[in-house]
Amino acid sequence: DQQVKQNSPSLSVQEGRISILNCDYTNSMFDYFLWYKKYPAEGPTFLISISSIKDKNEDGRFTVFLNKSAKHLSLHIVPSQPGDSAVYFCAASVSGTASKLTFGTGTRLQVTL
Amino acid sequence: DTAVSQTPKYLVTQMGNDKSIKCEQNLGHDTMYWYKQDSKKFLKIMFSYNNKELIINETVPNRFSPKSPDKAHLNLHINSLELGDSAVYFCASSQARRGHNEQFFGPGTRLTVL
Numbered sequence: 001d002q003q004v005k006q007n008s009p010s011l012s013v014q015e016g017r018i019s020i021l022n023c024d025y026t027n028s029m030f031d032y033f034l035w036y037k038k039y040p041a042e043g044p045t046f047l048i049s050i051s052s053i054k055d056k057n058e059d060g061r062f063t064v065f066l067n068k069s070a071k072h073l074s075l076h077i078v079p080s081q082p083g084d085s086a087v088y089f090c091a092a093s094v095s096g097t098a099s100k101l102t103f104g105t106g107t108r109l110q111v112t113l
Numbered sequence: 114d115t116a117v118s119q120t121p122k123y124l125v126t127q128m129g130n131d132k133s134i135k136c137e138q139n140l141g142h143d144t145m146y147w148y149k150q151d152s153k154k155f156l157k158i159m160f161s162y163n164n165k166e167l168i169i170n171e172t173v174p175n176r177f178s179p180k181s182p183d184k185a186h187l188n189l190h191i192n193s194l195e196l197g198d199s200a201v202y203f204c205a206s207s208q209a210r211r212g213h214n215e216q217f218f219g220p221g222t223r224l225t226v227l
Contacts, residue, residue, distance in 0.1 A: 032213070034215065036218075041221070043205075043220045044156070045218070046216070046218075049213070049214075051212060087154075089156065095211060095212060100169050101148075101214065102158075
């Protein structure tokens with residue numbers, strides 16, 4: 001039973017354009033969401049997070065949007081750069097100290113020149 | 114400065130052997146985790162320790178035994194290795210606080226069981 005889903009396994013975007021990565025979840029207890037970026041042969045790198053009390057969080061070129069009623073979040077990257085090419089994982093957790101992260105299966109983003 | 118480090122990076126071994134993976138974090142965090150990424154690239158929690166106390170133990174065979182000698186270290190020992198144990202194992206750490214759960218990951222250990 002996969003509680004966090006990323007339905008697009010891959011996405012290709014031109015440099016300078018917007019990349020939009022989507023994530024859906026089923027567990028209504030989730031109240032903290034994170035995006036990680038992963039390069040081959042490296043560990044996931046934390047990008048940005050959002051609490052369920054917000055619907056938007058922005059950090060430089062990265063913005064995460066949360067739609068609780070739809071149980072949907074998205075990561076916007078503007079403008080996309082070639083160095084953004086990586087696998088992006090959405091993760092969710094339930095508030096509490098030291099909670100586990102439940103990950104989606106990832107979306108491979110390729111930013112082309 | 115490496116925040117979360119793991120050794121070894123690659124581990125190739127025969128079925129039936131016993132092996133250990135070590136993890137260390139220098140972030141001053143009080144919580145550490147082991148995750149497994151299987152062949153389908155699905156990352157799943159295995160264990161978590163908070164202040165050296167086991168707090169998360171997912172459905173993992175008891176051939177896997179984590180050990181936390183102190184807050185900065187969390188090792189994973191695997192007995193009687195099986196082919197299905199082949200995967201990438203990631204260690205992570207976080208500072209437990211309500212409303213936040215940013216976890217920081219090590220580079221991973223790719224385990225291949227022949």
